Amino acid sequence: MAVQDLDVAAYCLRLGDDALVLAQRLCEWAARSPQLEEDVALMNLALDLLGQSRSLLTLAGEREGAGRDEDDLAFLRDEPDFVNAQLMELDNGDFGRTMARQLLVSAWSLPLWDALVTSTDPDLAAIAGKAVKEVAYHLDHARSWVVRLGDGTEESHRRMQAGLDEVWPYSFELFESDDLLQRLVERGVAADPAALQPIWLATVSEVVAEATLSLPETDWRPAGGRRGTHTEAFGYLLAELQHLHRSHPGVSW
Amino acid sequence: MDALEQQFQDTVDGDGRIEPRDWMPEGYRATLIRQIAQHAHSEIIGMQPEGNWITRAPSLRRKAILVAKVQDEAGHGLYLYGAAETLGADRDELLDLLHAGKQKYSTIFNYPTVSWADVAAIGWLVDGAAIMNQVPLTRCSYGPYARAMIRVCKEESFHQRQGFEALTVLANGSPAQRRMAQDALNRWWWPSLMMFGPSDDNSPNSARSMAWGIKRFSNDELRQRFVDATVPQAEWLGLTVPDPDLRYDEETGHYVFGEIDWTEFFEVMKGNGPCNRQRLATRVAAHEEGAWVREAAAAYAAKHSAREVAA
Ligand SMILES: [Fe+2]
Numbered sequence: 266m267a268v269q270d271l272d273v274a275a276y277c278l279r280l281g282d283d284a285l286v287l288a289q290r291l292c293e294w295a296a297r298s299p300q301l302e303e304d305v306a307l308m309n310l311a312l313d314l315l316g317q318s319r320s321l322l323t324l325a326g327e328r329e330g331a332g333r334d335e336d337d338l339a340f341l342r343d344e345p346d347f348v349n350a351q352l353m354e355l356d357n358g359d360f361g362r363t364m365a366r367q368l369l370v371s372a373w374s375l376p377l378w379d380a381l382v383t384s385t386d387p388d389l390a391a392i393a394g395k396a397v398k399e400v401a402y403h404l405d406h407a408r409s410w411v412v413r414l415g416d417g418t419e420e421s422h423r424r425m426q427a428g429l430d431e432v433w434p435y436s437f438e439l440f441e442s443d444d445l446l447q448r449l450v451e452r453g454v455a456a457d458p459a460a461l462q463p464i465w466l467a468t469v470s471e472v473v474a475e476a477t478l479s480l481p482e483t484d485w486r487p488a489g490g491r492r493g494t495h496t497e498a499f500g501y502l503l504a505e506l507q508h509l510h511r512s513h514p515g516v517s518w
Numbered sequence: 519m520d521a522l523e524q525q526f527q528d529t530v531d532g533d534g535r536i537e538p539r540d541w542m543p544e545g546y547r548a549t550l551i552r553q554i555a556q557h558a559h560s561e562i563i564g565m566q567p568e569g570n571w572i573t574r575a576p577s578l579r580r581k582a583i584l585v586a587k588v589q590d591e592a593g594h595g596l597y598l599y600g601a602a603e604t605l606g607a608d609r610d611e612l613l614d615l616l617h618a619g620k621q622k623y624s625t626i627f628n629y630p631t632v633s634w635a636d637v638a639a640i641g642w643l644v645d646g647a648a649i650m651n652q653v654p655l656t657r658c659s660y661g662p663y664a665r666a667m668i669r670v671c672k673e674e675s676f677h678q679r680q681g682f683e684a685l686t687v688l689a690n691g692s693p694a695q696r697r698m699a700q701d702a703l704n705r706w707w708w709p710s711l712m713m714f715g716p717s718d719d720n721s722p723n724s725a726r727s728m729a730w731g732i733k734r735f736s737n738d739e740l741r742q743r744f745v746d747a748t749v750p751q752a753e754w755l756g757l758t759v760p761d762p763d764l765r766y767d768e769e770t771g772h773y774v775f776g777e778i779d780w781t782e783f784f785e786v787m788k789g790n791g792p793c794n795r796q797r798l799a800t801r802v803a804a805h806e807e808g809a810w811v812r813e814a815a816a817a818y819a820a821k822h823s824a825r826e827v828a829a
């Protein structure tokens with residue numbers, strides 16, 4: 266019998282929403298990628314993230330103890346109930362922008378999952394054990410594209426830098442802390458965002474330098490996803506995700 | 519027939535495999551390239567009608583199954599273009615032919631997926647028909663194609679079972695879900711039967727493909743097998759096959775089915791199906807919008823290898 270733990274439930278919901286929303290964005294690339302190998306690779310990323318989100322939402326539901334399963338959480342919550350970082354929900358833009366977003370997310374989630382492998386919550390640690398291997402590939406994939414596009418042609422350099430500039434400000438939200446995180450870090454359940462940031466910055470800086478790009482400079486730091494505040498684009502993403510499920514309440518699929 | 523040709527024909531007749539370095543008649547090579555390319559094009563165009571429902575799939579489990587399926591189809595495209603390349607073709611050139619409308623893909627993908635049940639029906643019927651067509655190709659005389667087909671068929675039969683399972687849930691679900699399932703069968707049944715192509719008993723091309731070990735059964739034989747396998751499944755689902763002439767013939771042990779509307783087939787073939795223009799436009803747009811990415815990868819690789827040489 267699962268033990269109710271609302272803090273762990275809330276934390277799993279954040280990470281589960283991150284993975285679900287990013288997977289949903291990647292799914293939009295189906296049959297539209299620049300080459301066949303990327304159709305395979307992008308669906309592979311989406312599939313990994315979808316798997317992570319299913320495990321995390323299931324665990325969130327268990328720790329919440331209110332009988333909600335992965336589908337209840339994915340399909341029956343409204344926009345303000347979603348607590349993903351806004352970075353995940355940004356429009357794909359072109360392939361360069363999608364890869365910039367993948368780089369910023371994967372460079373964060375790799376050390377995150379790496380830390381969570383030793384989480385004091387054994388179920389979360391088990392999810393982390395699988396996710397850390399998947400995300401290592403995601404980071405390699407994003408790195409190799411950012412480098413090739415940055416150091417490719419004049420056009421690709423320009424597009425890659427533009428994509429990076431567009432998504433960059435949203436990365437700060439990943440390192441925000443709050444009361445929930447402080448309590449969970451103290452319990453050894455969650456990863457400390459402050460500890461992740463230098464690792465993230467080192468990875469990203471190295472890739473950006475190799476790609477002959479420059480780190481964007483901005484003091485604009487949009488945030489609010491963790492508290493249920495989202496971008497305008499998010500409503501459309503949720504509408505698409507949820508409409509069929511909600512059109513037939515209570516049935517099986 | 520010279521010695522090389524005799525040796526080739528003996529290998530084929532003895533159920534052996536022709537490998538890329540073996541001598542082969544030019545007609546055999548050309549026929550295979552065209553057939554494999556058409557098959558590869560079908561795999562990648564086929565990602566579109568199903569991809570249409572990925573972002574709207576009604577449960578996370580179904581979404582994951584569908585993403586994995588669309589990913590498999592991209593993988594099938596890759597193996598098949600690879601098999602065509604062993605014959606001296608070039609993937610980029612084959613894609614250009616597809617984009618220019620000079621090579622075809624299966625007409626089935628020119629129909630729209632308008633409801634979630636269509637995704638299930640495609641798995642059940644379209645992957646099911648593809649398996650009937652492709653299982654004999656696992657014994658095709660050309661080694662790389664036969665081996666690609668072994669892997670592809672394994673995955674297609676997985677898709678077929680998943681589609682059938684998804685449709686089973688709908689057929690046993692709410693009245694709205696049942697209606698959705700029946701409507702999908704109504705729309706996909708006849709196009710699925712057309713997937714086997716027109717009757718080819720008197721076609722000289724078919725006779726030649728049979729002699730070359732590229733084709734083992736006639737279109738009509740394969741279509742009959744599909745009908746015989748599928749009608750009992752429809753009955754089990756409690757769905758009605760949209761064919762008033764359909765009946766079981768006790769004597770032959772086969773289902774007798776109504777006349778196929780070949781005018782529709784040839785119209786879709788000509789480009790006048792509901793989605794021909796859309797499918798091709800989407801494919802061409804993806805290719806063109808991705809050009810800068812492919813160019814960048816090539817430029818990077820060239821720079822990089824130049825630097826390595828210099829170092
Ligand atoms: Fe396939």
Ligand SMILES: [Fe+2]
Binds near residue numbers: 645674
């Ligand atoms: Fe398939």
